[in-house]
């Protein structure tokens with residue numbers, strides 16, 4: 042067993058967190074990850090309204106009695122969702138672990154902390170990590186540039202970002218971005234790891250089998266950044282639609298959000314997971330796709346991560362030899 046401050050803080054057996062995933066972080070997946078010993082996370086905004094989140098929480102509880110969390114992602118939006126309503130609903134339903142991500146999380150963090158909850162805040166810069174620390178979060182999830190979804194605008198890879206985090210942060214943090222197997226997990230293991238793209242490709246993940254097969258067939262060169270020129274970078278799967286968005290951003294004069302709105306619509310992206318057509322819309326994926334070559338159950342995946350990390354740590358221990366002073 043691997044015991045870290047994270048396993049103690051969250052009451053989980055394996056220090057693996059399934060990070061929030063829009064349209065993917067649903068009860069079946071979150072419960073399966075928690076049942077396997079990690080921390081499953083429901084993605085609040087995947088539910089159409091706070092009441093639907095309540096139902097999702099009930100459904101998750103029917104599937105697991107182990108701890109699970111709720112992710113609330115604050116992103117720039119023309120019509121902001123009812124973040125407060127989602128947060129209140131989850132707290133009223135007894136959820137005590139939250140993953141927050143995105144802009145201006147202060148009020149949300151304050152609300153969760155005043156209700157005695159544990160808050161894990163996701164950041165892509167040390168500056169943001171420090172302000173979340175000042176806001177009183179319990180732990181941070183440090184997302185390197187390898188990650189799926191929003192890597193921020195400063196492009197710092199995980200190795201450097203995490204080394205800086207060790208030096209600068211006082212509170213515990215987990216590593217996130219590009220971790221999909223025991224090697225990445227072992228490298229991250231000062232505390233634990235957040236793993237997302239890998240969990241998309243499990244039996245319990247709610248996405249269409251064709252998309253799981255597509256991920257298995259992909260390499261680390263199959264993702265691309267969109268919205269770089271709009272200062273809202275997102276790493277997504279490289280397909281017809283994302284390449285068209287990038288081409289529009291690169292044309293003389295660039296592109297405004299209005300020009301790409303139809304191409305990047307969330308509804309089209311969601312359809313990909315339902316109809317199994319990888320070219321139907323924009324969908325998030327990290328470069329960890331290059332490390333994925335099967336579709337295991339969450340139980341088998343977390344068990345394998347645990348075994349691999351133990352083997353690697355044991356092997357690494359053998360690299361250190363005490364030199365005789367004689």
Ligand SMILES: Cc1cc2nc3c(=O)[nH]c(=O)nc-3n(C[C@H](O)[C@H](O)[C@H](O)COP(=O)(O)O)c2cc1C
Pocket residue numbers: 059060061062063065084112113114141142163184187188189190191217218219220235236237238239241324325326327328329
């Ligand atoms: C399909 C998908 C959807 C995601 N949606 C969200 C989201 O809604 N909110 C969020 O905070 N992070 C989201 N992420 C980012 C993950 O929580 C995590 O930070 C990142 O994917 C870690 O990198 P990895 O995929 O290489 O493990 C998403 C990731 C994926 C793969």
